[in-house]
Amino acid sequence: MTGIALPDLFARRFVSSGGNREPLARAALVLLAVVAGLTMLVSLAIGPIAIPVLELLPHMPGRVLAASAGAPEGVSARDWIVVTEIRLPRVVLGALVGAALAVAGAVMQGLFRNPLADPGIVGVSAGAGLGAALFIVLGNTALASVMAILGIYAVPLAAFIGGLITTLLLYRIGTRGGITSVATLLLAGIALGALTGAMTGLLVYAADDQQLRDLQFWGLGSLAGSNWEKVASAAPIIGVMLVSVPFLARGLNGLTLGEAAASHIGIRVQRLKNISILLVAAATGASVAVSGGIGFVGIVVPHLLRLTIGPDHKYLLPASALLGAILLIAADTLARTIVAPAELPIGIITAFAGAPFFLWILLRKRGLTGL
Amino acid sequence: MHQFKLAEDPSSSELHVERASVSIGRVQIVQDVSFHAHAGEFVAIIGPSGSGKTTLLKAMTGELSYSGSIRLAGMETGKLSAEYLAQMRGVLPQASQISFPLNVSEVVGLGVIDRRQGRDGRARRIRDALAKVGLHGFEGRSYQELSGGEQQRVQLARVLCQVWEPVADDGNPRWLFLDEPVSSLDIKHQYQIMQLAAGYAAAGGGVVAVMHDLNLTAAFADRILVMKGGKRLSFGGRDEVMQADLLSEAYDFPLALTRSGESDVPLVVPGGGSVR
């Protein structure tokens, strides 16, 4: 219990009267937004070449929106290229993926009524990975015609479908009468993850060298190779998710009472579940398509936030987006500097930090409920 | 959108259950139950455990599908949307677990579905509801760390927030469906909550409560439905139903009625009556 004492105490201090945690939550959102901005700036500045980010800052919105190439006047061409073509797309992609993973985790936990549900842990990411791998390996041969029609959206779309099928299967297997058992969910996730992993493994035999390297990146998760095209392929899907998720807050709050009671207070439970599943699969698919299997963000972020600002989804969901973006950009900055000039896959860093955290939640929960 | 029936229409203030049957899977759990209740009355459902009380209540609240007819304010409840039903009735389930560490005011606040309430109105409603169930000042407590009886009262406060006025603005009564609302409470809070429910009925709302305790039922219910083996054993006014032989038959156990002092409320005690 000592582990939660600090944030808990902080929350209790802040909420002196009435049990209203909303002022605290609103303050946390502002704080997180500021920190997110700072993290982005720091990440842009750090690297083999130190960049005077603040000088370049005023010119960047133009690059993001208008895709105008060429360094503005008074800016070193090298700095400009490094920032706009290498670091900026990577930071933007990191922010999108971090936000998507954290929010997908929070939504899935609300839906399954279980703080351990996460697309990575229960095999949804593996399903999405299979979808993406299909197109990476067969995109030039068997699936070339589909690839021609869908272009840069083929891989995210395939990942979405793979994630969706896995989520639906999980929901079928892991939930009885609206109640998910932790054990069933995790075991079903392991089985589905193993199955989709094996199918992805089969694709290795059909892959050439370049594709093999690309495939390996799925296993570990990495933001290396980020470019504006990847941003463009993931941003619409993740953007739709981030915009629509606030509308789920009341429903997910009601669902904490259970499906029956949620329906009693007027929530259309079936519709809520359908939309949540679609959004989780879409966001997971888009993230996996551009960055592979980055794990644990969806577990760690919502859990930390519930301990500090409370479980109200009205604040939990946007705060998860911000904290997810912050943590992923920070982890990625670490990943590309810690063993420079080489690079660690970011998934290794999130796993090192996240897996012990997951175990800690599991042990704490077992102490409370006997699982 | 939906149009409420005019308040003068007598059916608008009634709950009509006609030959209702409920099956879960292939097993028929409630068979052919009929009764009706008026807003303004406290109707108790009694009967031994497993007699189908909860199942019948779930059919009435729209949670389980049924055959036959269950009409609230003249409308078949099985056909009403969750949103519409939520405006006209609140439901206290028999057991309530929550999945995340909400505090008490957050749980109660889930019942404030009236979007016209501003932030202050909301906070006031939560505070008033907690005061009504005897939990003044519990707002910031963690729900999961409360005792069973306290949790039950928090849930009742949530339900009260949802159907705060016993009679809606359009003149139609609202309904409380309560599944064993006092079964895990101490005697003081049992009386407090029963008085609260009876007061809701007296103010024009409808109350249907599954009851465990026969003496509390005798003290507060206007009409009583007795269930046995998924069927209706009896339905009638309190004095009709509170009979030694009828209760003994319902519970398969000899029960007798006595009266204490000048009170006109009968007390149910073991022994005396014959078991049929």
Ligand SMILES: Nc1ncnc2c1ncn2[C@@H]1O[C@H](COP(=O)(O)OP(=O)(O)O)[C@@H](O)[C@H]1O
């Ligand atoms: N979901 C269910 N599946 C199968 N049987 C059930 C289910 N719910 C209740 N029952 C059975 O229906 C009968 C009536 O249950 P219930 O309505 O809960 O009784 P009561 O509330 O009167 O104690 C019991 O025999 C119970 O075992």
Ligand SMILES: [Mg+2]
């Ligand atoms: Mg029951």
